[in-house]
Amino acid sequence: MTLPAQNEKARVVRSMFARIAGRYDLMNRLMTFGQDRTWQREVVRRAALPAGGRLLDIGCGTGGIAKMAASDTSLRITAADFTLEMLQQGRSTPPRRRLAWCCADALALPFADRTFDAVTSGYLLRNVVAIEHALHEQIRVAKPGARIVCLDTAPPDQHILLPLINFHMQRVIPWLGRLVSGDRFAYNYLPQSTQAFKTAAELARLMRQAGLVDVVFQRRMFKTVTIIQGTVPAGGHKDSARV
Numbered sequence: 001m002t003l004p005a006q007n008e009k010a011r012v013v014r015s016m017f018a019r020i021a022g023r024y025d026l027m028n029r030l031m032t033f034g035q036d037r038t039w040q041r042e043v044v045r046r047a048a049l050p051a052g053g054r055l056l057d058i059g060c061g062t063g064g065i066a067k068m069a070a071s072d073t074s075l076r077i078t079a080a081d082f083t084l085e086m087l088q089q090g091r092s093t094p095p096r097r098r099l100a101w102c103c104a105d106a107l108a109l110p111f112a113d114r115t116f117d118a119v120t121s122g123y124l125l126r127n128v129v130a131i132e133h134a135l136h137e138q139i140r141v142a143k144p145g146a147r148i149v150c151l152d153t154a155p156p157d158q159h160i161l162l163p164l165i166n167f168h169m170q171r172v173i174p175w176l177g178r179l180v181s182g183d184r185f186a187y188n189y190l191p192q193s194t195q196a197f198k199t200a201a202e203l204a205r206l207m208r209q210a211g212l213v214d215v216v217f218q219r220r221m222f223k224t225v226t227i228i229q230g231t232v233p234a235g236g237h238k239d240s241a242r243v
Contacts, residue, residue, distance in 0.1 A: 010105075013127050014083050016186045017061070021085040023181040025062055030180065031173055031190075035221060039151055040068045042218075043120050046149045046229045049075055053117035056080065056141060058106050059124030063090035063099065065151070069120075070098045078116075080104040106134045111141040118142070122151045126197045135210040142232045148212060149229040150203070153194040156224050165222055169194065200226040 020027070028036045043065050049055055054076045057066040066079035067090075080102040081087050087101050104110050106121075106128055119138040128134045138148050156165045169191035177187020198206070200217045203226065207215045212230025219226055 009129050010082070016183070016189065017083040018085040020177075020181045020183050020186045021062070021083070021089040024086065024089065025064070027177060027180055027187070028064075030176055032221065032225075035225075036064070037068075039220060039225060039227060040065045040122065042227055043122065043149050043151050044069045046227065047118035047120055047147050049118050052076070054078070054115065056109075056111065056116040056119045056138075057121065058104070058109065058119060058138065059121045059127070060090065061086045061122065062093070063087075063101075065120050065122050066090075066099055067094075073098060076100075078102055078111075080106075080109075082106070107137060109137045109141050113140055114143045115141050116143065116146060118147045118149065120149045120151075123153065125150055125203070126152050126193050131198070131203075131206055132210060135207060135212075139211055139232055144232055144234050146232045147229050148207070148232065149227070151225070151227050152203070153190075153197065154200055154203075154219065154224055154226045155195050155197060156222060161222055165224060169224075194224070200228060203228050204230075 047055065052074045055069055055078070057063070057077065057079050060066050060079040060081045063079045066077050069075055069077055077098060078100045079090065082103060082105045084103055087103060091101055106124055107130065119142050125131050125134060142148060156162055173191055174184065174187045178184050181187065200219055204215045204217055207228065207230040211233065213233050215228070215230040217226050217228035
């Protein structure tokens with residue numbers, strides 16, 4: 001499969017996250033009014049991992065979801081991201097045990113088929129070149145019956161609060177990003193990429209097309225954040241995940 005402009009977008013995204021790694025968690029707390037931790041907890045809950053299960057958190061950033069899952073000491077957790085600086089930042093803060101950190105590309109996961117009992121991600125799909133390819137890779141490495149759970153931003157709906165939401169996204173977040181991280185580009189990119197991204201319903205359709213079943217989603221923060229899950233069929237990917 002040919003991935004258009006893959007190398008260029010990957011370079012830009014990796015460089016951007018490398019620059020903001022040190023302030024990434026703080027900015028997430030501020031931008032979401034502290035709700036990001038609640039969303040991460042919900043992602044882990046929806047993953048429905050069995051005792052002693054294996055979790056892959058891909059596009060893990062500093063490992064927020066993976067660390068949330070680490071409260072269950074029986075789990076075997078792999079936190080993977082293609083930005084080394086984000087992984088280094090994540091490893092510098094607790095918990096350091098029970099997590100395996102891995103530098104990996106979401107479009108070419110270095111794991112065997114049917115390895116994990118669940119696969120989670122936070123703000124990954126908005127940043128990849130080919131959403132379908134990323135989903136197929138997650139399905140490939142997941143066991144039959146495993147859940148795929150994605151947390152991401154979404155373009156806001158048309159409603160009475162839309163002007164306020166747009167002001168927060170287009171004015172407050174870039175200003176706050178420059179103030180806290182010193183990076184103007186990164187926090188202009190966030191609202192712009194969110195506005196151009198898929199709706200929750202469109203993501204659900206892509207997940208079903210990729211082969212997942214029982215796809216459901218929940219929207220948070222005035223419907224600008226989506227938590228969406230699907231289940232790998234009992235028969236597994238049967239090579240349909242290969243593109």
